[in-house]
Amino acid sequence: MIRVAHVTKYRGRQAVLKDVSFEIPAGASLALIGPGGCGKTLLTKIIGGLVRPDQGEVWVDGQEITRLSEIELTRVRFKIGMLFQNYALFDFMDVGDNIAFPLRQEGKLDEEEIASQVEAILKEVDLPGIERLQVNELSGGMKRRVTFARAVIRRPPILVYDDPTAGLDPVTSSKIFILLDRLQRQGATTSITISHDLVGLRSICTKWAMLVAGEVVFFGTSEEIERSPTKVVRQFWMGESDEV
Amino acid sequence: MTGVGADRSSGSTGSTGEGERADRPSRIADILASVGAPVFYVLSTVGDVFKTFGLAVYYTFRGKKRWDEVINQCYQIGNRSLVFITVVMAFLGMILIFQSGLQVKRITGDFSQMGAVYLPLLIRQFSPIIGALMIATRVGTGIAAEIGSMVVTEQVDALRMNATQPVKYLIVPRFIAGIFMTLVLVVYSTLVSFLAGMLTAHVYFEVPYDTFWDISLVRWADLLIGVTKTLCFGMAIPVVSGQAGLAAFGGSEGVGWATTAAVVNSSLAVIMLDFVVGGVGFMVFPTN
Amino acid sequence: MNGVLHRVGSSILSLSREVGGLAVLLGQITVRLFPPHLDGKETWRSFYKVGVKSTPIVVTTALLTGAIMAVQSSAFIEEWGAYGLLGWGAGFSIMREVGPILIGLMFSGRVGANNTAELGTMKVTEQIDALRTLAIDPISYLIMPRFVAMIVMLVLLTVIGDLFALVGAMIFADLMIDVSPQVFWHSLLEMTYLIDFLVGVIKAGFFGFAIALVSCHYGLKVTGGAVGVGRAVNNCVVASAIGIFFLDYLLTPLIDSAWAALFIRYG
Ligand SMILES: Nc1ncnc2c1ncn2[C@@H]1O[C@H](COP(=O)(O)OP(=O)(O)OP(=O)(O)O)[C@@H](O)[C@H]1O
Ligand SMILES: [Mg+2]
Numbered sequence: 001m002i003r004v005a006h007v008t009k010y011r012g013r014q015a016v017l018k019d020v021s022f023e024i025p026a027g028a029s030l031a032l033i034g035p036g037g038c039g040k041t042l043l044t045k046i047i048g049g050l051v052r053p054d055q056g057e058v059w060v061d062g063q064e065i066t067r068l069s070e071i072e073l074t075r076v077r078f079k080i081g082m083l084f085q086n087y088a089l090f091d092f093m094d095v096g097d098n099i100a101f102p103l104r105q106e107g108k109l110d111e112e113e114i115a116s117q118v119e120a121i122l123k124e125v126d127l128p129g130i131e132r133l134q135v136n137e138l139s140g141g142m143k144r145r146v147t148f149a150r151a152v153i154r155r156p157p158i159l160v161y162d163d164p165t166a167g168l169d170p171v172t173s174s175k176i177f178i179l180l181d182r183l184q185r186q187g188a189t190t191s192i193t194i195s196h197d198l199v200g201l202r203s204i205c206t207k208w209a210m211l212v213a214g215e216v217v218f219f220g221t222s223e224e225i226e227r228s229p230t231k232v233v234r235q236f237w238m239g240e241s242d243e244v
Numbered sequence: 245m246t247g248v249g250a251d252r253s254s255g256s257t258g259s260t261g262e263g264e265r266a267d268r269p270s271r272i273a274d275i276l277a278s279v280g281a282p283v284f285y286v287l288s289t290v291g292d293v294f295k296t297f298g299l300a301v302y303y304t305f306r307g308k309k310r311w312d313e314v315i316n317q318c319y320q321i322g323n324r325s326l327v328f329i330t331v332v333m334a335f336l337g338m339i340l341i342f343q344s345g346l347q348v349k350r351i352t353g354d355f356s357q358m359g360a361v362y363l364p365l366l367i368r369q370f371s372p373i374i375g376a377l378m379i380a381t382r383v384g385t386g387i388a389a390e391i392g393s394m395v396v397t398e399q400v401d402a403l404r405m406n407a408t409q410p411v412k413y414l415i416v417p418r419f420i421a422g423i424f425m426t427l428v429l430v431v432y433s434t435l436v437s438f439l440a441g442m443l444t445a446h447v448y449f450e451v452p453y454d455t456f457w458d459i460s461l462v463r464w465a466d467l468l469i470g471v472t473k474t475l476c477f478g479m480a481i482p483v484v485s486g487q488a489g490l491a492a493f494g495g496s497e498g499v500g501w502a503t504t505a506a507v508v509n510s511s512l513a514v515i516m517l518d519f520v521v522g523g524v525g526f527m528v529f530p531t532n
Numbered sequence: 533m534n535g536v537l538h539r540v541g542s543s544i545l546s547l548s549r550e551v552g553g554l555a556v557l558l559g560q561i562t563v564r565l566f567p568p569h570l571d572g573k574e575t576w577r578s579f580y581k582v583g584v585k586s587t588p589i590v591v592t593t594a595l596l597t598g599a600i601m602a603v604q605s606s607a608f609i610e611e612w613g614a615y616g617l618l619g620w621g622a623g624f625s626i627m628r629e630v631g632p633i634l635i636g637l638m639f640s641g642r643v644g645a646n647n648t649a650e651l652g653t654m655k656v657t658e659q660i661d662a663l664r665t666l667a668i669d670p671i672s673y674l675i676m677p678r679f680v681a682m683i684v685m686l687v688l689l690t691v692i693g694d695l696f697a698l699v700g701a702m703i704f705a706d707l708m709i710d711v712s713p714q715v716f717w718h719s720l721l722e723m724t725y726l727i728d729f730l731v732g733v734i735k736a737g738f739f740g741f742a743i744a745l746v747s748c749h750y751g752l753k754v755t756g757g758a759v760g761v762g763r764a765v766n767n768c769v770v771a772s773a774i775g776i777f778f779l780d781y782l783l784t785p786l787i788d789s790a791w792a793a794l795f796i797r798y799g
Contacts, residue, residue, distance in 0.1 A: 050401050074407035082405045088398035105406045150402075328770055335777035342784065343629055347621075369604050377637060381769045385645075389762025396758055496656050496758040500649025503765035507641035508589060515634075519596045522603045526708065530610070 001026040001158065001190040007046060007056035009039075009214075017042060017053070017214045024207060029184055029191040031205035033198070033236065038211040040194045041085055044160050047192070048082055049073040060158070078106065083151040085162040085194075087143045089135045095122075095146055096131030102154045121149045124179065126172070140167045148176065152183055159183070159191040165200060173200060180204050198237065210236065289487070289509065296411060296487045297479070300419045303412040310417050317421035325382040325429060332378050333371070333433045337440030340370065345449045355449050359456030362441055366434055367462060367470040368525075373518045375433035376477035379426055380510040384485035387418055388506030391489025392499040400490065415486040419479065426478030427471070434470075465529035469521065476517045484510040550749075550771070557749050560671050561679065570676055578681035586642045586689060593638045594693035597630055598622070598700025606709045618711050619719030622701040624728055627694050632732045633780060635693040636739040639686050640772035644747035647678055648768040651751025652761040660752070670752075679744045686740030690733055727791045735783050742775035 002024040009017040017039045024030045032040050045051040047058055049065050058065050060076050068076065081102070089098050099118045103109055109117070122128055125145040130138075138146065148164055164180065165173035177200040184191060184204060195201050201208075208225045210218040210233055218225060218233045228234055235241065303309075341362065348355060391414055394400050400410050445451035485506035492502035601622045609618050651674065654660050663670050698720070705711040750768040754760045 045401070048401075048405055050404055070404075070409060073404075074409075077405055077407045080405065082402075084398050084402060086398050088402040090394075090399050090402070091397075102406045105408055328774070331774055332777050335781045339629060339777070339781050339784065342781075343625070346788075347624065365604070369600075373600075378773060381637075381641070381773050382766070385762075385766040385769055389759070389766055393758040393762055496761045497649065497653040499758040500653055500761040500765055503762045504641065504645035504649055507645055507765075507769050508638065511638060511641055512589065512592065515593055515596050515600075519600050519603070522600055523708075526603050526606055530607070 001028075001061060002047060002192075003057075003059040004043075004047065005057045005059070007043070007053045007058065009042060009046065009051070009053050015214055017046075020056070020211070020214070020216050022209055022216060022219045024190055024192070026190055027188050028207050029189075029193065029205045030207045030209055031201040032192055032194045032209050032211065033196070033201070034211035035236070039214045040211055041162055043211070044082070044162055044192060044194065048080055048160065049076060078154075079156050080158045080160060081151040081154060081156040083147050083159075083161045083164050085166070087147050089143060089147060089150075091135045093135070094131065095133050095135065095138070098135065098146060099131075099150045099153055102150060106154060117153060118149075121153050125149050126175065141169065141172060144168055145172070145176070148179075155183075155187050155189075157187070157189055159189050161191065161193045161195075163194055163196075165195060165197055173197065177203055289491070289505075292491065293484055293487050293509075293513075296415065296490070297483045299409070299411040300415050300483055300486075303409070303416045304420060307412065309420070310413075313417040314420050317417050318425050320386075321379075321383050321421055321425040322429070324386060325379055326432075328382050329375065329378050329429055329433055330436055333375065333436040334440040336370065336374055337366075337437030337442075338444045340366075340437070341441035341444040342448060345445065349449075355445065355451045356455055357458075358445055358449070358451055359438075359442065360458035360461045363438060363459060364462045364466040366438060366441075368466045368473075369470075369518075369522070371434040371437060372430050372470055372473040372477060373514060375430040376426065376474070376481065376514045376518075377511055378433075379429060379477070380481050380485070380514055381507055383422070383425075384481050384506045384510040385503045387482060387485040388489040388492075388502045389499055391415075391486055392492035392502035395490060395492045395502075396495055396498045410490060411486075415482060415490075418482040418486060422482035423475060423478035426481065427474050430470075430474045430477075463529070465525070469525035469529070472525070473518060473521045476521055477514050480513040480517055481510045484513050553753065554745055554749050557675075557752070558745060561675065564669075564672050564676060569672060570680065571673060574673065575677040575680055578677040579685065582643050582678075582681045582685045583688075585646065586639055586685070587692070589638050589642055590635055590689045590693050591696050593634055594631065594696035595700040597634050598626060598697035598702075599704040601626055601630060601697070602701040602704035603708060606705075609711070610709055615709070615711050615715060616719050617723075618705050618709075619702075619716040619721075620723035622705070622716075623698060623720040623724045626697045626701065627724065627729045627732045628784070629732070629780070631694045631697050632690055632736045632739065633776060635690050636686065636736065636743070636776045637773060639682075639689065639740070640743045640747075640769055640776070643682060643685075644743040644772050645765045645769050647682075647744075647747040648751040648754075648765050649761060651748060652754035652764045655752060655754045656757055656760060675748050675752075678748065679741075682744040682747075683737055683740035686743070687733055687737045690736035694729070694732065727788070730791070731784060731787050734787055735780060738779050738783060739776050742779055743772045746771045746775060 004023070005021050007017055007020040008015055020039075020043060022030075032043070034040055042051065046053050046066075047060065049058075049060075049068065053066055056066070061079055063076060065073065065076055090101065093101070096115075096118050099121060100114045103114045103117065118131060119128075122130060125148060127142060127145055127149075130142070135143070135146075144164065144167060148161075151161070152159065161180065165176050168176065177197075180191070180193065181204045183189060193201060193205060202222060206221065208218065208220060208222060209216060210225075212232055217230060218228055220228075225233065225237065228237070341358065344358065344362070345355070348358065391400075391410075394414070400414075403410055403413055442451075442453055442456045445456050446453060488502045488506040488509060491505070492498040494501075602618070605618055605621050609615060609621075651660075654674075660670050660674075663673065702713050702716045705716050706713060747768045750764045750771070754764045756763075
């Protein structure tokens with residue numbers, strides 16, 4: 001479903017992604033982990049066609065996207081729902097319009113249908129009836145759940161979550177993981193989840209990839225990562241540091 | 245477009261990381277790079293501006309337009325700049341008439357033609373260019389700040405992920421509104437600075453109002469040149485400023501840089517277009 | 533009606549708040565002038581930065597402005613056959629008004645806006661507070677050098693800009709209506725007075741002062757992250773433009789009459 005081959009990206013003369021390659025089969029859910037600044041967000045932006053890599057190829061649903069024009073990319077992007085790490089909520093719209101935006105752009109449903117879907121999804125994320133609030137009136141955790149709602153409302157076949165539970169309390173964040181899991185099963189979606197919550201990730205993900213300084217240091221299943229002999233992977237998994 | 249933001253671009257390319265510096269760049273290469281970076285910046289900005297312009301025109305004639313947003317933008321532009329333009333144009337009228345009064349005093353001492361000579365000059369030259377520079381200052385920076393902060397907070401990425409072209413969604417409404425409102429505001433500017441000039445002529449040089457109010461020297465060519473210039477400025481300002489906004493990167497600094505790039509680039513665009521349209525106008529309609 | 537009154541009232545309030553803020557900043561700067569204390573290195577750096585940043589756009593603007601003035605006057609000159617007046621006409625308006633105003637506007641866009649963005653970013657990222665905790669006075673360290681640099685550089689740039697604008701006018705006078713450079717310079721040198729040049733340059737000094745004051749004020753006052761910085765830059769260029777036109781209107785007759793008074797006394 002998603003194949004990344006030899007993707008390299010430079011910032012100035014420094015490579016921030018180095019020869020990244022992996023493949024996610026349809027219906028799988030990948031957990032993307034790694035220390036801060038290792039290039040996780042950048043990689044998801046490349047998969048969404050938002051940033052073009054300097055080298056390498058990206059295949060989404062059988063199509064190579066790195067050389068597509070912005071207009072050709074729109075067809076690919078209809079297949080992807082993305083939850084942004086920094087919310088990326090439209091501050092010139094209220095909550096309801098934010099969530100309805102993907103549906104309106106798709107233009108398949110009428111307003112009544114859209115409103116009922118928005119209402120339903122807000123109930124699912126425990127924020128019923130906040131459609132008419134402005135974005136700047138929300139707390140960080142509320143924003144996170146609204147971006148979640150906006151990412152999934154179209155039920156796209158591919159979902160990318162960049163830190164869906166950052167800044168959420170433990171109860172809400174486990175609820176989000178349950179939601180993720182349900183979506184995954186219902187829609188048979190392919191997903192990429194970035195998070196530092198390894199326990200939560202373990203409950204939903206079947207594949208793991210770990211990036212360190214722009215390089216893939218691990219790619220494999222949950223069992224494999226638990227028994228990985230690589231030092232950085234083991235340390236990250238156990239939350240240890242060199243000094244101890 | 246001359247060297248604006250070059251400090252920014254060279255700042256980002258210059259920050260080579262550790263590692264991967266097998267070939268230490270020589271001094272000459274460094275010097276070449278420091279000259280090359282601004283040149284590259286200027287060229288790529290000009291290229292981006294033309295690309296944005298092309299897309300804006302394309303989407304203006306193709307596809308659904310957000311007319312409610314166009315109207316909202318018209319209102320924003322007018323609301324933001326009306327007071328500002330009134331103040332500036334009134335001062336401009338007073339300054340110009342005061343200065344030309346001094347000039348007239350030195351040569352002929354005949355003030356009767358003042359208004360008649362002033363009006364075509366205002367229509368063809370001063371009102372479009374100063375009006376447009378003020379709109380670039382007020383509206384252009386606003387556009388860049390708005391779009392720039394949407395870029396750095398990833399709202400533009402979110403738009404793109406929902407299969408929405410930023411140029412179509414954000415710039416086209418501002419483009420249409422910009423063309424229309426620039427025309428309206430420049431006509432208004434002409435009126436304000438003519439009236440201010442009339443008042444000044446009366447107070448300083450005792451020119452009667454009805455002597456000053458003399459439209460006999462205005463040719464159709466003046467109107468045509470003035471309107472053409474205004475339409476060009478109206479197209480250039482939203483495109484140049486919108487491009488500056490879309491090119492923003494980084495955090496809150498990014499927005500600041502985008503805003504400064506917008507005011508300088510769109511002012512330069514206005515001055516260049518004024519020169520081009522004025523020159524062509526002179527060649528097409530030399531003298532009556 | 534009530535809404536209008538309310539809006540007028542709140543505009544007046546916010547206007548007086550701005551003017552008050554400007555006055556306070558001016559006061560803080562004046563206090564630090566006795567005894568004058570300038571960080572030499574920082575000042576030199578500011579000169580360099582301001583100069584390097586704005587010279588290209590000032591030269592571009594000036595050349596084009598001169599050309600525009602020549603094109604503009606061409607119609608009149610041809611109509612009235614007054615070829616001998618072009619140098620004077622262009623020179624008079626360039627040096628007195630068009631040069632200082634346009635160069636001032638471009639300078640405010642390039643240097644003033646940049647200064648606001650820079651100070652504003654320092655403010656929102658709490659760098660200015662960090663300076664304070666290091667017992668460094670932000671006004672003497674950050675503001676004074678910029679002030680001096682902006683005033684001096686705008687004066688210098690106006691002199692340079694005048695020159696380039698005249699060259700632009702000369703070239704286009706030659707191209708468009710065959711007024712030879714000799715005729716152009718002859719009329720310029722014969723008919724313009726020193727004061728025409730000085731008025732422009734003195735005004736430029738005041739414009740530089742206004743731009744410095746406004747841009748530092750809005751930069752230091754930024755609140756509210758990315759949007760705040762953008763808004764501050766916007767306010768800075770708007771206030772600078774108003775300041776430039778207002779000062780221009782005020783100063784031109786003042787300088788002229790001061791000069792006249794000087795002449796009457798010393799002949
Ligand atoms: N468009 C881009 N072009 C080049 N480099 C980029 C681009 N966007 C981000 N980077 C660089 O990529 C690096 C990795 O950033 P990224 O945001 O992907 O980290 P991250 O793994 O998501 O970290 P965190 O866990 O803190 O979110 C950073 O050094 C950043 O400067
Ligand atoms: Mg990230």
